[in-house]
Amino acid sequence: MGKTRRSMRAVGVGVSVALLAVGAAACSAGSSDEGKDGTAKAQAATGAPTAVPTAAPTPKGPEAFAAAGYRGLKPGMAKDAGLATGALEQPPVSLLDGCTDFVYKGGPAPDQxxxxxxxxxxxxxxxxxxxxxxxxxxxxxxxxxxxxxxxxxxxxxxxxxxxxxxxxxxxxxxxxxxxxxxxxxxxxxxxxxxxxYLATGRVSFAAAGLRELVAPAEARTAEGIGAGSTLEALQQAYGAKGLQQAKSGKYAMPVEGQQGWQYEFTVDGAKVAGMAVVNRDIKCA
Missing domain, CATH: 1.10.287 (Helix Hairpins)
Incomplete structure (x- = not known):
């Protein structure tokens, strides 16, 4: 009889433990479901979507100065089209030789x-x-x-x-x-x-269209060349692409695929003082 009672007590303890474990699991599941339910209800009430982590946008660098164009201005573009871009100040700063020259937005006023x-x-x-x-x-x-x-x-x-x-x-x-x-x-x-206008930059239009883009001082080519670059850096960047010193003293390099167009780099001492894309075959008048 003693043995039987002890066995029954042991079984009772085991059942109690099992019931407690099941109860705890049920509570935990209930709490979890209740949390999800609460979140869903809160979202439904506020209309706020579930936050989804997204990758941070890649910041764009400054626009490169290139023969293909700069600030919406392109070689050969008509004067009216160039002004319509909004990239230029409207009053011309020079009418010399029959060309009409403008400066970029924020540039100096015309020197009358x-x-x-x-x-x-x-x-x-x-x-x-x-x-x-x-x-x-x-x-x-x-x-x-x-x-x-x-x-x-x-x-x-x-x-x-x-x-x-x-x-x-x-x-x-x-x-x-x-x-x-x-x-x-x-x-x-x-x-x-x-x-x-070497530092501020300018844009020159002939009757046939845009013939010269002079870069502002802050502009850089895709290779990182601009005002302040050393002559050594200029030659390293473009020496293999046809860069040569012209009779004018400037360093010139033909634009690939654009007949008559060339890059021109004004050098003062051992540093680049300014650069332009120009077609000297297009006459002002």
Missing amino acids: ARMAAEAATEARYKDLSAKADAASGKAPAPEGTLPPNASAKDAAAAAAGSAAKAKDSAAAAKLIADSTMALVDLRVAQEAKEAA
Whole structure:
């Protein structure tokens, strides 16, 4: 009898333990379901979707200065189309040589005094050049020698004619010299314009379309070249791509696949001071 009672007590304890375990599991499951239910109800009440982790967006770097275009401006683009991009300030900053130049948004206002000086220099060159061309067409042919039997009167008349023609020739020679000096002044004005916008950048339009994109100082090519880059870095980046020093002193490199277009790098000392994409075959006027 004693043994039987002990066995029954042992079985009772085991059953109690099992029941407690089952109860605990049920409570745990209930709590979990209740939590899910609560979350679902909260989402339903607020309309907020379940948060799904997403990858952080990859930040874009600054736009590279390239022959294909910059800030929406593309080689050959018509002036009106270029202005429609919103990338340029509207008042032109130069009308020299028949081209119309603009600066990028935020660039300097037009220098009216410089523009007036450019216009005067260009007008003077055109006037003197036309007069020199006309005078050159009227330049007298060299006089032949007098015949042996010429009279003193004939000789005097020939001498007077030669003096008049010499005077005309001297006037023509002076016009040609003045026209040449006016051309020098025009080239100085062109270089002054380039220097004035080397850091801010500018865009030049001819009648045929956009012919020159000058990069602002902060711009960089895809290879990281821009204002402040060393000459050594410039040569390492483009030496194998046809980079050569031109007669102007700039370093030039043809644009692959774009006939007539080239990169130009202005170098001051041993550093790049500015760069542009240009087609010198497109004339302003």
